[in-house]
Amino acid sequence: MSSASAPASTATIDLRGIHHRFGELVVLTGVDFTINRHERLGIVGPSGCGKSTLLSAIAGLIQPDEGTVAIDELTTAEQRLRRCALMPQRDLLLPWRTAIDNAAIALENRGMKREQARERTRPLFERFGLAEFEERTPAELSGGMRQRVAFLRTLMAEKDILLLDEPFAALDSITRSGMQEWLLSALEQEPRTVLLVTHDVDEALLLTHRVIVMSSRPGRIVRTLETDLPRDRPRREVVTSPGFAHLKESALEALEL
Amino acid sequence: MSERPSHSTKGGMRRFLDRYAPPAIVVVITIALWELIIQVFDVPTYIWSAPSLIAKTMQEEFSDLLGHAWVTLSEALVGFFFAVVLGLAFGFLVHFSTIARRGLYPLLIASQSIPTVVLAPVFVLVLGFGIWPKVAVVALFCFFPIVVGTIDGLMGVDREYVRMMLTLDATRMGIFRRVEFPSALPQIFTGVRVGATYAAIGAVFGEWAGSQAGLGWQMLQAKGRLDTALVFADIVFITVMALGLFGLVSLVERLTIPWARKGGLT
Numbered sequence: 138m139s140s141a142s143a144p145a146s147t148a149t150i151d152l153r154g155i156h157h158r159f160g161e162l163v164v165l166t167g168v169d170f171t172i173n174r175h176e177r178l179g180i181v182g183p184s185g186c187g188k189s190t191l192l193s194a195i196a197g198l199i200q201p202d203e204g205t206v207a208i209d210e211l212t213t214a215e216q217r218l219r220r221c222a223l224m225p226q227r228d229l230l231l232p233w234r235t236a237i238d239n240a241a242i243a244l245e246n247r248g249m250k251r252e253q254a255r256e257r258t259r260p261l262f263e264r265f266g267l268a269e270f271e272e273r274t275p276a277e278l279s280g281g282m283r284q285r286v287a288f289l290r291t292l293m294a295e296k297d298i299l300l301l302d303e304p305f306a307a308l309d310s311i312t313r314s315g316m317q318e319w320l321l322s323a324l325e326q327e328p329r330t331v332l333l334v335t336h337d338v339d340e341a342l343l344l345t346h347r348v349i350v351m352s353s354r355p356g357r358i359v360r361t362l363e364t365d366l367p368r369d370r371p372r373r374e375v376v377t378s379p380g381f382a383h384l385k386e387s388a389l390e391a392l393e394l
Numbered sequence: 395m396s397e398r399p400s401h402s403t404k405g406g407m408r409r410f411l412d413r414y415a416p417p418a419i420v421v422v423i424t425i426a427l428w429e430l431i432i433q434v435f436d437v438p439t440y441i442w443s444a445p446s447l448i449a450k451t452m453q454e455e456f457s458d459l460l461g462h463a464w465v466t467l468s469e470a471l472v473g474f475f476f477a478v479v480l481g482l483a484f485g486f487l488v489h490f491s492t493i494a495r496r497g498l499y500p501l502l503i504a505s506q507s508i509p510t511v512v513l514a515p516v517f518v519l520v521l522g523f524g525i526w527p528k529v530a531v532v533a534l535f536c537f538f539p540i541v542v543g544t545i546d547g548l549m550g551v552d553r554e555y556v557r558m559m560l561t562l563d564a565t566r567m568g569i570f571r572r573v574e575f576p577s578a579l580p581q582i583f584t585g586v587r588v589g590a591t592y593a594a595i596g597a598v599f600g601e602w603a604g605s606q607a608g609l610g611w612q613m614l615q616a617k618g619r620l621d622t623a624l625v626f627a628d629i630v631f632i633t634v635m636a637l638g639l640f641g642l643v644s645l646v647e648r649l650t651i652p653w654a655r656k657g658g659l660t
Contacts, residue, residue: 196561223561225554232653233576242572243562274653294562 149174149209149330150195150298156203157190163355164190165201170349170358174297177324177331179341179364181388182351188334191356192300195332196221208298222294226303228287230275236286237262237271243294261289265323281312288320298330305340317343318372325368338388339376342366348384350391360391440620451623452630458612463631465608469525469600470593470635473532477589481537482582485544489574502541510534510596514603528600528608535596536589543585547578580654583647590639594632609635 155168164187172178180188193199194206197217205212208220222243230239237255240262244254262271267285275283284304291299304320305313321344324331335341341348342364350360362384366375375381425445431437432444439447452459484502487494513534517527551574559569601610609628616624648655 193557198557198560218560219563221561223558225558227554229552229555229558231555231573231576233651242559242564245572246559246562246564246568276653290562296561300561 150332151207152195152204153207154204155191155194155201155206157187157194157199157201165194166355166357168204168356168358170361172330172332175328175330176347177333177345179333179335179345179348180351181335181338181341181348181392182356183353183392184336185354186351187354187356188351189302192223192302192332192334195298196223196300198223220296221298221300222291222296223300223302224287224291224304226306228275228280228283228307230278230283230286230290232275235272235274236267236278236282239275240286240289240293242290258289258293261292264326265289266319279312280308281316284308284316285319288323292323292327292329296329299332301331301333303335304333306335306337313337313340314372320344321368338385338392342381342384342388343372343375348388350388360387362387440622443623443626447623448626448630451621452627455624455627459609459627459631462607462609462612462628463635466594466597466601466610466632467635469528469597469608470532470639472525473529473596473600474536474590474593474639476529476533477536477540477593478586480533481540481585481589482544484537484541485548485582488541488545489548490570499545502538506538511599514599517600518604523604523606527603528597528605531600531603532593532596535592535599539588539592540582540585543581543583543588544578547581547585548574550581551577576651579651583643583651583654587640587643587647590643591636593639594636598632 150172152168152170155165156163157165164185168191170178180191182188190199194201195208195217197206197214197219200214206217208217211217211220230236231242234242237258238251241251241254241258244257245251249257259271262268265285267282267289270278270282270286275286278286284307288304291301305316308316317340324344331345333341333345338348342362343366346364348362348364349358350362351357352359364384366378366380366384429445432442437444443451484498488499489495510531514527514531517530521527521530555573555577556569559573564572597608598610598613601608602614605611609632613625613628616622616628
């Protein structure tokens with residue numbers, strides 16, 4: 138399962154023999170993989186295959202029953218929690234905070250004064266097309282806007298590992314396409330080690346360097362695809378190219394669809 | 395979203411009337427019928443008083459009523475204040491401490507089977523005839539809805555927010571301040587609002603158990619003299635006080651958590 142096309146060579150996340158159950162239900166079995174620094178890894182699989190559990194285990198929100206999760210050799214849940222930021226499917230913006238105060242919350246969590254946290258967050262709003270939306274409340278933003286703010290909040294945690302758990306699943310397909318392009322350009326500007334969990338094969342292929350296909354429960358890895366697609370082309374050219382179609386066919390076959 | 399589109403085109407005055415005119419009409423009709431029945435059947439004033447007589451009594455005894463109302467209001471406010479402080483403190487304790495949750499919360503629920511009213515004479519014995527036994531009754535009346543609102547609000551916080559905050563370096567206290575407490579506020583306010591309506595009644599109960607002043611005391615005196623109109627005047631004052639406290643809390647709520655009316659957490 139070595140990767141050839143990763144952008145850097147230092148391994149950051151290392152999973153060995155992950156096995157996890159909820160009561161009698163085995164959700165993950167024999168999961169091993171490595172993610173390199175600033176690599177973007179996609180995980181696709183059917184609902185209930187343990188994708189989200191896997192993210193929780195990497196984030197340090199849970200400790201798997203068996204196996205080790207190491208981030209730069211650090212294996213305790215607390216150590217991992219300090220290295221990862223999680224972006225969930227729902228935007229989870231706090232309605233009593235404005236957009237910028239939502240995005241800056243991680244800084245405040247670390248003890249920074251509100252004003253200072255806002256000033257530090259403001260440039261990101263300008264860079265990522267959210268200028269003038271800083272003082273809006275979440276209720277005044279569209280679904281796509283809210284998801285952008287949620288992503289900025291994840292970025293502002295200033296962690297080198299981003300765990301994205303179906304970040305655009307709640308959006309309609311047109312908004313989702315726009316958000317995928319936006320996220321891709323944001324990540325080109327701000328390279329991070331990214332784990333993207335999704336059930337959308339196109340999304341995984343478009344946004345990541347490597348895609349892991351998981352089986353239905355108990356979740357295990359059934360295929361790994363290197364997505365050496367051109368990143369500088371418009372989306373419609375990429376998704377209609379023979380290379381993309383080939384990768385997609387291979388992923389769908391692994392998913393038994 | 396809950397409003398029909400036609401409402402948005404109407405002016406503020408129109409909306410105000412839409413909302414308050416129907417209950418106001420019902421009240422006016424009720425009072426008119428009441429007056430009519432008393433006049434037509436010539437009911438003796440010591441059995442049942444006509445609205446016109448009650449209004450006249452209120453006018454004549456206004457300064458006296460106001461003085462007693464002030465006594466009752468002080469008792470209600472001090473008791474309500476204690477109930478809010480203790481209710482929040484107890485709610486936070488149960489939220490943060492597993493021991494308190496397992497040891498105290500079941501007892502708190504069980505304690506509600508004790509009728510609060512019957513404790514009033516006990517408070518008089520222990521605390522004397524001053525303001526404090528009334529304050530204790532009021533606090534006991536208002537405490538329960540506030541503490542339950544606080545505990546339920548804090549327990550009902552979506553775990554996903556907590557997980558997200560943990561990955562954003564939040565401490566236990568940071569999660570409480572930035573997520574749990576604000577998201578519990580609508581339910582806390584519901585409890586406080588219910589408590590506020592109990593406060594005036596609690597003070598009256600406290601006065602019935604033993605007092606030298608207040609609307610409850612005045613009511614007992616008026617009853618003894620068969621001054622039914624004054625009894626009604628006291629009831630009107632107590633009702634206005636309860637509504638006023640309720641309105642005050644609602645106002646504070648609107649100002650503190652404007653976001654709650656737009657649907658709260660997503």
